[in-house]
Amino acid sequence: MRRFGIASFVVALALCMALRVGYCQDANLTEPQGDSEAFANYAPKVDPSLDLRDYHIHLRGGMTAAMAHERAKITGVKSGVLENNGREWPIHTNELLDQFVAGVEEYNASLPEEERLKIGVQVNDRDWYKVIDPAIYARLDYVLGDTMIMGKKEDGSDQRLWLLPKDYDVDQDAWFQRYYQHCLTVVSEPIDILANVTWLPDFIAARYDELWTRERMAVLIQAAIDGGVALEIQAESNFPKPEFVELALEMGAKFSFGSNNFDPKLKNTDSWKRNFERFHFTREQLWRDYRYDGTAPKRVKPAEKREIDYNAIVKRLQEKGIL
Numbered sequence: 001m002r003r004f005g006i007a008s009f010v011v012a013l014a015l016c017m018a019l020r021v022g023y024c025q026d027a028n029l030t031e032p033q034g035d036s037e038a039f040a041n042y043a044p045k046v047d048p049s050l051d052l053r054d055y056h057i058h059l060r061g062g063m064t065a066a067m068a069h070e071r072a073k074i075t076g077v078k079s080g081v082l083e084n085n086g087r088e089w090p091i092h093t094n095e096l097l098d099q100f101v102a103g104v105e106e107y108n109a110s111l112p113e114e115e116r117l118k119i120g121v122q123v124n125d126r127d128w129y130k131v132i133d134p135a136i137y138a139r140l141d142y143v144l145g146d147t148m149i150m151g152k153k154e155d156g157s158d159q160r161l162w163l164l165p166k167d168y169d170v171d172q173d174a175w176f177q178r179y180y181q182h183c184l185t186v187v188s189e190p191i192d193i194l195a196n197v198t199w200l201p202d203f204i205a206a207r208y209d210e211l212w213t214r215e216r217m218a219v220l221i222q223a224a225i226d227g228g229v230a231l232e233i234q235a236e237s238n239f240p241k242p243e244f245v246e247l248a249l250e251m252g253a254k255f256s257f258g259s260n261n262f263d264p265k266l267k268n269t270d271s272w273k274r275n276f277e278r279f280h281f282t283r284e285q286l287w288r289d290y291r292y293d294g295t296a297p298k299r300v301k302p303a304e305k306r307e308i309d310y311n312a313i314v315k316r317l318q319e320k321g322i323l
Contacts, residue, residue, distance in 0.1 A: 055289070143192050164202070
């Protein structure tokens with residue numbers, strides 16, 4: 001057996017522990033019998049020919065580009081790396097964003113082209129496309145956004161919705177109306193991937209089926225399709241629900257898969273597996289970054305935010321028989 005470094009052994013051991021792989025008795029997982037075997041242990045029921053990529057790997061908490069590359073080699077699930085960008089986040093200036101992108105580019109230069117990491121950014125400020133340096137933007141493979149930050153607290157800092165208490169006292173219907181408009185705002189931005197789709201904080205999550213009506217889901221999906229925005233299925237998340245995924249696929253939306261890690265530990269990918277087993281995604285239904293096949297135009301500058309006319313979209317969907 002070929003000898004491997006400590007780093008490779010640690011990653012392999014982490015895979016064994018996280019995924020409870022029964023046959024994994026030593027570091028041999030880093031040299032599987034075939035790519036399909038390694039892939040199947042990380043994401044069973046997923047066809048390796050789909051060329052799946054995890055576009056939501058944060059370089060934080062000790063996670064590095066080298067670890068993301070090693071993970072891709074072991075699992076067969078390719079890697080896209082990013083970090084949070086915004087005034088209250090690790091990358092809060094164009095200079096820091098340039099350093100982040102340059103660091104991954106330098107690492108990629110040492111790899112064969114087919115093994116290189118895709119480089120992205122998660123945008124947390126809603127005016128990000130107005131302040132990002134176009135030259136840096138042109139070097140990104142993708143931009144990811146989500147809806148989990150909405151408005152400001154009394155002290156002027158971001159309102160991080162996942163920190164709201166379970167007994168948050170608010171008019172829930174009015175709050176959801178604001179939140180739904182916020183979802184449409186985020187998907188109207190020049191992002192490529194919408195993460196945490198239809199997510200709700202704990203205080204209102206029990207009303208998911210009531211609040212996320214078919215019409216609201218369909219309008220959000222159509223807005224994503226119109227903007228070329230992929231909808232993410234995230235590890236260890238119950239969102240979006242199967243009804244949303246089924247409707248989105250019926251309407252022709254593209255999907256991406258992501259882990260949204262906090263450190264180098266592997267996330268549980270059962271949510272990926274459930275969706276692949278239920279919906280049998282094809283290669284054409286998976287989103288690819290714009291450099292993937294070399295045919296898409298290179299980014300030149302951030303596009304402007306699109307205007308979304310809710311009533312006009314509803315009318316289109318009624319004419320199509322979706323609503």
